Amino acid sequence: MSDAGTVHPIRVTINGETYERTVESRQLLVHFIRDTLALKGTHIGCDTGNCGACTIIVNGRLIKSCMMLAVQADGAEVETVEGLASDGELDPIQQAFHAEHGLQCGYCTPGLLMSATYLLRQNPDPSEEEILRGVRGNICRCTGYVNVVRAVQVAAGGEPTAGGGKREEAAR
Amino acid sequence: MRAETVTAPAETTDELGRWSGKSVRRTEDGRLLKGQGKFADDHWVHRQGFAQFVRSPHAHARIVSIDTSKAMSLDGVFTVLTGEEAKEMCEVPFFQIAPEPGGKLQEWPLAVDKVRYHGDAVAVVLAETRELARDAAELVEVEYEPLEAIVDGIAAADPGAPMLHEEIGSNVAWQGTYDYGDIDWALENADHVVKIDRLHFHRFSSTPLECNAAVVDWDPGTGVVEVFSNNQMPMFGSMVIGPTLGVPSNKLIFSSQDIGGAFGIKIGSYPQIAALALLSKKAGRPAKWAESRSEHMLSAGHGNERSFVDIEVPVQSDGTILGFKLKAFDDAGAYLHYEPLGAVIWSQVTPGCYRLKHIRVDFTQTLSNKCPTIPNRGYSRLQHLWMIERIVDVVAHELDFDPVELRRRNYVQPDDYPYETPNRCVYDSGDLPRSLELALEAIDLPKWRQRQRELGTGSGKRIGIGIGSTLDSGTNNFGQARILNPELPFSGNGEAAYVKLDLYGEVNVNIGTTPQGQSHETTAAQVVADILNMDHGEVNVTAGFDQRHNTYVAFSGTYASQFAVTGLGAVMGAARKLREEIVTLAAYALEADEDEIVVEDGACHVRDDPERAIPFIGLANIVLSNNAVLTPELRERISLNCRYVYTPPFEVPDPETKTGNITLTYASQIHAAVVEIDEETGKLEILDYVAVDDCGRVINPQIVEGQVHGATALGIGAALYEAFDYDSSGQLQQSSFYEYHALTAPDMPMMKYADIESPSPFTPNGAKGMGEGGGAPLSTICSAIQDALGDGDAIVSDSHNPWWRIHELLRSGENGGARGVEVASR
Numbered sequence: 001m002s003d004a005g006t007v008h009p010i011r012v013t014i015n016g017e018t019y020e021r022t023v024e025s026r027q028l029l030v031h032f033i034r035d036t037l038a039l040k041g042t043h044i045g046c047d048t049g050n051c052g053a054c055t056i057i058v059n060g061r062l063i064k065s066c067m068m069l070a071v072q073a074d075g076a077e078v079e080t081v082e083g084l085a086s087d088g089e090l091d092p093i094q095q096a097f098h099a100e101h102g103l104q105c106g107y108c109t110p111g112l113l114m115s116a117t118y119l120l121r122q123n124p125d126p127s128e129e130e131i132l133r134g135v136r137g138n139i140c141r142c143t144g145y146v147n148v149v150r151a152v153q154v155a156a157g158g159e160p161t162a163g164g165g166k167r168e169e170a171a172r
Numbered sequence: 173m174r175a176e177t178v179t180a181p182a183e184t185t186d187e188l189g190r191w192s193g194k195s196v197r198r199t200e201d202g203r204l205l206k207g208q209g210k211f212a213d214d215h216w217v218h219r220q221g222f223a224q225f226v227r228s229p230h231a232h233a234r235i236v237s238i239d240t241s242k243a244m245s246l247d248g249v250f251t252v253l254t255g256e257e258a259k260e261m262c263e264v265p266f267f268q269i270a271p272e273p274g275g276k277l278q279e280w281p282l283a284v285d286k287v288r289y290h291g292d293a294v295a296v297v298l299a300e301t302r303e304l305a306r307d308a309a310e311l312v313e314v315e316y317e318p319l320e321a322i323v324d325g326i327a328a329a330d331p332g333a334p335m336l337h338e339e340i341g342s343n344v345a346w347q348g349t350y351d352y353g354d355i356d357w358a359l360e361n362a363d364h365v366v367k368i369d370r371l372h373f374h375r376f377s378s379t380p381l382e383c384n385a386a387v388v389d390w391d392p393g394t395g396v397v398e399v400f401s402n403n404q405m406p407m408f409g410s411m412v413i414g415p416t417l418g419v420p421s422n423k424l425i426f427s428s429q430d431i432g433g434a435f436g437i438k439i440g441s442y443p444q445i446a447a448l449a450l451l452s453k454k455a456g457r458p459a460k461w462a463e464s465r466s467e468h469m470l471s472a473g474h475g476n477e478r479s480f481v482d483i484e485v486p487v488q489s490d491g492t493i494l495g496f497k498l499k500a501f502d503d504a505g506a507y508l509h510y511e512p513l514g515a516v517i518w519s520q521v522t523p524g525c526y527r528l529k530h531i532r533v534d535f536t537q538t539l540s541n542k543c544p545t546i547p548n549r550g551y552s553r554l555q556h557l558w559m560i561e562r563i564v565d566v567v568a569h570e571l572d573f574d575p576v577e578l579r580r581r582n583y584v585q586p587d588d589y590p591y592e593t594p595n596r597c598v599y600d601s602g603d604l605p606r607s608l609e610l611a612l613e614a615i616d617l618p619k620w621r622q623r624q625r626e627l628g629t630g631s632g633k634r635i636g637i638g639i640g641s642t643l644d645s646g647t648n649n650f651g652q653a654r655i656l657n658p659e660l661p662f663s664g665n666g667e668a669a670y671v672k673l674d675l676y677g678e679v680n681v682n683i684g685t686t687p688q689g690q691s692h693e694t695t696a697a698q699v700v701a702d703i704l705n706m707d708h709g710e711v712n713v714t715a716g717f718d719q720r721h722n723t724y725v726a727f728s729g730t731y732a733s734q735f736a737v738t739g740l741g742a743v744m745g746a747a748r749k750l751r752e753e754i755v756t757l758a759a760y761a762l763e764a765d766e767d768e769i770v771v772e773d774g775a776c777h778v779r780d781d782p783e784r785a786i787p788f789i790g791l792a793n794i795v796l797s798n799n800a801v802l803t804p805e806l807r808e809r810i811s812l813n814c815r816y817v818y819t820p821p822f823e824v825p826d827p828e829t830k831t832g833n834i835t836l837t838y839a840s841q842i843h844a845a846v847v848e849i850d851e852e853t854g855k856l857e858i859l860d861y862v863a864v865d866d867c868g869r870v871i872n873p874q875i876v877e878g879q880v881h882g883a884t885a886l887g888i889g890a891a892l893y894e895a896f897d898y899d900s901s902g903q904l905q906q907s908s909f910y911e912y913h914a915l916t917a918p919d920m921p922m923m924k925y926a927d928i929e930s931p932s933p934f935t936p937n938g939a940k941g942m943g944e945g946g947g948a949p950l951s952t953i954c955s956a957i958q959d960a961l962g963d964g965d966a967i968v969s970d971s972h973n974p975w976w977r978i979h980e981l982l983r984s985g986e987n988g989g990a991r992g993v994e995v996a997s998r
Contacts (some may be wrong), residue, residue, distance in 0.1 A: 026303060035302070040214040041207015043432070045381040046465035050909030053381055081207035094205040098197055101878045105689030106204030107211065107382045107432025132917040139909065141381050141433045142689045144885030145917040147878055163881075163922040 010074040014039065015083030023070040030054040032070035033080065041081040041110050045139065052138030055111035056080045062118040064137070081110035084117065093117055093155040100160055102151035104142035112138045116152050125156055189702025192937070195874035196708055199693045200430075200715070209430035210716070212385035212402040213462040220387060221250045221298035223448055223461040224305035226312045227470060228287035228294055231321035231541040231902020232334060235285055235314065238295060243311040248300035251455040252312060255282035255294055258450050263418040266443070267411065270512050271657040274345040274537075277337045279507045281416070281447035287316070288336050288506035289541050290904050291470030296447050298455045302462075321541040321902035325503025326479055328538040336506060336539045345504055345537040346512035346656060350519055350830050352594035353530035355486075358494040362486030362998070366567050369992035373555040373950075374972040375477040375503070375896040378548055378886050379914055380688070382432020383468040384441040388448035389458035396423045397449050401441065404434040404686050405729035406717065408510075409442035417449055429716030431688035435886070436547030436731060436944075438688070440473035440509050466907040473546030474896050476514050477503040478555040485563050486530070491573050491581045495523075495530030495594075496563055502537040502555075505544040512537045514545070516655045517552035520645040520835040521946075522595045524560035525604055526582040531594055541902040547731065549886055550644070554947025557642045558971055561951035565958045566967055570995050575955065576612070579641055580605055590933065596831040597645075599838045600868075600940070601930040604641065607842035607864040610926045611639070614862035615844045632851050634982075635859075638956025640843040640948035644867070646733030646941025647836035649822040655834075658827040665734070665820050665836075668723040669742035671700055671750045672813040675796055677774070677788030679704060681746075682714040682721065684728030685739050690943055691875045692735060696743045698871060699937070703747040704754075705772050723815055733941030736871060737837060738818055741936045745816030753810045754791060760806060761786050761794060821934065837932045837940035839867035843884070843948040845921075847956040854979030856892060856957070862924040863948065869931045869938030877925050879943050884923055887949025889915030895972045957981065965991050 006025045011018060014037070021036055033039050033056070042065060045053035049067040056065045057079040084091045090098065093116050103109040112135060119126060119134035126134060131152045132145070140148060150160030203209050240252040258281045265278040283292045295312050299305035320334040327333055328343040336343055359365055386401035397419050403409050406426035414421050431438065444461065452459040463472065479501045486494040500518075504511040515537045522531055550557075564582070568575040583604040584591050591599040617637065624635040651663030669683045681696050693713040701708035714722065727738070751771060758776035759766040768779050777785035794801060795812045802810075825832025846860040865880045893913040897905045906912035931938030954968045957978060961968070966984040969992060970977060984991075 024303065031302070034213075038216075039207075040211075041209075043211070043382070044213070044462070045383070045432075046909050048465065048908045048910055051381060051465070051914075081205075085206050090205060097205055098201045101195075101198065101874045103201060103204055103689075104691070104878060104882065105380075105382070105433045106200065106209050106430060107380075109204055110207045113205070128922065129918075132920075136916045136918050139381060139914045139916060141378060141435070141886065141914065142882045143878060144881035144883075144923070145920045146881045146922055148917070149922060164924045 008071045010071055012073050012076055012078055014078040015080060025071060027070045028066050029068040029070045029073050030065035033065060039080060039082055043107055043110055045108065050139065052111040052115065053108050055114045055138060057114055057118055062115060081113055084113060093120065096151040096155035100147050100151040100154055102143060102147045108138055108140040112140065112148060116155065119152065120156055126152065128162055189705065191698035191701050191708045192871050195872055196694055196698055198691050199697060199713070200691060204430065211382055211430050211432050212400065212428065215387050215400045216460070217387055217389060217458045220458040220460045221300065221455060222302045222305040223451060223459045224297045224309040225293045225467065226295040226297065226309045226314065227467065228283070228290065228292040230287055230316050230318050231290045231323070232319040233287050233316035234319060235283065235287060235294060236317050237315045239313040240295065242313065243297060243308040246304065246308050246311065248304045249308045250298040250457065251451065252295055252297050253447070253451045253454055255280065255284040258282045258447060259284050261450050261453065262416045264415050266413065266416055268508060269653060269657060269660065270346050270508060271659065273340045274508070274512065276339045277508055278339055281443055281450060289543055290902055291543060292506065293447065293471065296451050298451050298459055323540055323542060323898045323900060323902050325477055325538050325540050326501045328540045329501065329536055336541065343539045345508055345539050346515045347536045350533040350535060350595065352522065353495060355495055355497045355530040355532040358486040358530040359484055359497065362494055363489040364487045364571055365996045366485040366487060366570050367994050368483040368566055369481065370969060371480040371483065371559050371562050372970045373478045373558055374970065375474050376890045376894045377437055377474045377896065378435035379468065379912065380433030380435055380437055383463035383465060384438060384444065384472055385462040386441065386445050386448055387458055387460045388445060388452050390449055390453040392456060396425060399424070399426045399445055400428065401426065401445060402428055402431040402434065402438055403441050403445065404431060404438040404688055405731050406686060407724060407726050407728045408439065409445060411726065413442050413446040416446055425719045427716065427718040428686055431686060434688040435549040436551055437473050439731060440546035465909065469907045469912060470904055471543055473509060474505065474543050475548030476545045476552060476555060480559045483563065485567055487567055487571060491578050493526060493528060493564070493567060493582050495528045497532045499534045500536065502535070503540050503542065504537050505540060505542040507544045509544045509546050511545060512656055513653060514552040516652045518556035519595055519830065520597055521553045521557055521643050522597065523593050524557050525584060525641040525643060525840065526560065527584055529594055542898055543904070549883060550944045550947040553643070553645060554950065557946050558950050561640055562954060562968065565955050566993060569958060569967070570993060575959065576639060579639060580608060596833060597835060598833050600932045600934050602838065602840045602866055603928060603930055604840060604842065606928055607840060607866055610928070611842045611844040611862050611864045614924045614926060615846055615860045620846050634849040634851060634960040636847045636849065636956040636960025638845045638847065638952045638954065638959055640952030640955060642841045642946025642948040642951060644733050644839040644841065644942055644944050644946045645835040646839060647737045647820055648732050649825065649834045650727065651822060651824045651832065652834040654827045655825055655830050663824045664822045665727050665738060666725045666817050667728060667738035667742040668725050668815065668817045669746045670723045670813065670815050671743065671746035673788055673792045675792060677792040679711045680714065681711060681743060682723065683739055683743060684717065684722055684724030685730045685735060686717045687730050690730060690735060691872065692739060695740065695871045695875065699740050699744055700747045703744065703751055706774050710774060725817060733839070733944045736939035736941055737820070737935045740871065740939065741818030742816050744936055745818055746814045749814035749816055750812065753812055753814065757791050757794060757806070757810055758786055761790065818936065836934050837868065839865065839940040839942040841865055841946050841948040843952040845952045845956045847953070847960060849957070849960045849978060851982055854975040854982060856975065856978055858921040861921040862926065865927045865942065866930050867942035868935070868940040869929060871939060876942060880925055880945065881923065883945030884949050885915050885920050887945065887947050888920065888953065891950045891953035891971065892974060893919065967991060967993050
């Protein structure tokens with residue numbers, strides 16, 4: 001509590017837009033993004049960096065934004081879920097999650113999309129095992145991960161073979 | 173694997189149109205994929221303060237004093253509310269379901285005089301920021317006088333145990349005997365009686381990834397209390413807290429949009445919502461609360477822990493299992509939240525998947541110094557079904573039957589449906605042998621039996637093959653509550669929906685449900701589009717629930733595997749009414765007979781004369797903004813705004829005999845797993861896994877498969893990793909995702925899935941609720957471990973089997989301890 005009142009000016013670029021704000025020393029980056037900037041797409045599911053709902057990309061690296069202070073993001077380039085779609089069009093990873101039903105409640109989804117985005121940047125053709133490891137920092141309680149893996153397989157240009165593959169063609 | 177229909181379709185199911193039965197992609201995804209969902213913590217309102225609860229570090233203690241002065245002295249703290257103050261602001265304690273003496277339990281929004289579990293809330297702070305609220309909560313000084321805690325759910329029933337609620341006079345919340353057939357006769361006359369000392373089903377939670385959250389605003393001008401939250405059963409919450417707060421239900425307004433998973437757990441946020449309402453009233457401003465994960469694990473509710481003791485199972489030489497007799501102790505934790513309903517809900521599946529005839533269960537639900545339980549996916553049935561599956565495996569192990577064959581022999585058979593259970597529940601349809609066959613094909617049972625034999629001793633590895641056979645009973649008859657408490661005025665079930673044409677002829681649907689990922693917007697649009705013969709994308713289903721504009725009944729919400737029946741039943745009824753109005757109106761406008769009217773793609777035309785047509789916008793115009801052109805009779809009759817309440821065909825059960833049809837549908841899950849166990853460490857790896865689901869007519873196969881995946885993952889997590897443990901003083905040992913290992917992607921086998929469709933003859937569309945699953949993975953994994961243990965002495969008697977417990981089981985023969993099983997043969 002001793003430095004609770006200490007504040008710092010920071011300048012952060014998020015999805016191409018630059019924000020200058022004054023933040024408390026102790027403010028978490030995720031609270032800065034959600035509460036200060038009202039970018040509500042990045043979610044919070046735990047207090048300990050386990051769940052991955054708040055996963056974003058900072059200076060090209062995948063991080064959990066509850067594990068970083070807002071002041072540490074001073075000068076950084078940040079990517080969040082809101083930056084994935086362009087002109088309202090879903091990007092390939094979002095399209096694949098839609099096609100493969102890789103989400104149910106949608107709460108973990110923004111974090112999973114950022115992890116998948118990062119994974120495919122590092123490794124454009126991941127194996128099933130590499131996908132499982134690539135998203136192990138994201139807890140999902142709805143999907144059992146099978147359709148998440150299928151979605152990443154499809155986003156990588158492959159077939160959704162996880163769990164024996166999908167059962168039938170979609171109506172749409 | 174393609175679906176197959178194995179029983180004749182019900183008469184009511186011939187109306188499948190263009191969209192039902194197809195994997196239509198989800199409407200919800202559009203916003204959720206872009207981070208544009210609106211979850212409870214995304215909701216901010218003007219002048220809100222941030223709430224932080226002050227929670228007890230003790231499991232059981234007297235509250236000597238609470239000093240809020242230091243907290244209040246912080247700049248930016250609006251107010252602090254203590255339990256005593258909260259009670260003074262309330263009219264009555266929370267409504268209790270239990271009969272007396274359990275029903276004497278008094279619970280208030282915050283703890284008064286005593287705390288009863290580690291995490292019990294004693295006060296709540298409201299401040300300008302989240303951080304400040306936390307600072308202030310730390311400055312609330314509570315003096316406790318610790319009391320002895322009782323954490324064992326069986327010992328809690330002892331007369332001498334430390335008592336949680338003195339007004340009850342014991343820790344027994346509810347006790348009763350369920351007695352069907354003649355178990356004494358069966359035990360006397362059976363060829364064998366297998367006795368099992370104890371089976372234990374552990375405490376865990378589906379831990380939805382979004383914790384509880386709410387913004388509660390008590391408007392001093394109107395007296396309206398607005399609750400924007402992620403509570404999944406708001407009408408139940410409203411009925412409990414309304415009288416306590418002294419707020420009529422038409423002024424207690426719940427709403428939600430997107431809910432980040434719930435699984436039953438989010439039924440339980442009503443005490444916090446009540447406390448926030450009082451906090452808002454006291455502070456004169458909205459109270460915003462976002463539960464932390466550790467707070468969620470401490471206090472948001474856990475699944476029921478249940479022990480089954482003194483189990484006796486009569487078995488014939490040919491493998492026919494006649495039934496069972498046992499005592500069940502269900503540990504509800506410190507308060508009764510939704511309980512003691514768990515003490516009856518298991519009886520929806522009294523004989524499990526089997527033709528068991530003679531059953532006696534002495535059921536006791538106790539209170540202990542632990543987090544209150546709350547329905548958790550598979551609520552109350554999964555404990556019971558797991559116990560039955562353990563009985564089958566133990567009988568096979570002890571009497572040297574093949575566990576697969578033993579199941580096949582005892583399953584309810586396809587010709588038996590509709591099958592009346594000993595307690596007069598009716599299993600609607602199914603084909604368990606066929607499901608089992610598909611499961612065994614999928615894992616290639618002969619191949620693994622061969623591998624098992626080849627592996628032999630000395631390899632350091634064991635292979636195990638396990639089966640889990642469970643039921644997901646859906647669409648409750650709330651009349652079952654009378655079996656617990658005959659005084660309760662509850663029975664039946666239902667759901668409500670509106671389908672209407674809006675100003676420009678747009679089709680709009682709203683429902684009383686509060687989905688948490690179950691895709692109601694998509695599936696409701698499918699069935700409405702079928703009835704109105706139009707594109708499903710043109711049907712708008714209002715996202716979320718808002719008590720101000722959604723229609724509802726007291727049963728509304730999303731819980732207990734029922735949407736496909738109750739929700740879609742309501743939607744279908746409303747859509748049919750709207751269609752009738754559309755046809756009548758079009759016939760009038762087009763000067764044609766009603767039976768000449770074709771409804772298609774958002775317009776009506778006269779059959780064989782497509783030029784004589786009127787689009788929905790024209791119909792809407794006539795009724796909503798041009799009604800002088802109508803006859804008085806049509807003006808009176810047609811609103812284009814149609815409400816329908818679906819009610820299942822239930823009767824009131826008989827509390828005396830504890831019999832009656834207390835659920836409408838039974839989806840089945842037959843799972844099979846192949847596991848490899850490392851003998852040195854006890855580490856278990858799942859080599860193959862399949863779920864075969866049968867939920868009757870499937871509205872959207874992809875969505876059903878997704879929910880089967882999800883239910884399987886939660887079950888596997890619970891079987892191998894996830895548990896809430898308390899030490900002897902009542903301290904919770906898992907308060908974050910470090911200690912509570914929620915299943916991650918590498919832990920999850922990329923499972924196979926197959927399904928069959930046995931349409932329900934009892935539902936409007938042949939569908940059955942299926943979202944909960946029956947906890948089949950818990951049964952399946954235990955069965956596979958038992959199989960891997962082979963002829964050894966060990967019996968898998970706990971539902972939670974992390975590596976160290978498997979390690980113990982592998983070595984249990986070495987220490988010569990009691991096995992907890994014996995067989996008496998005639």
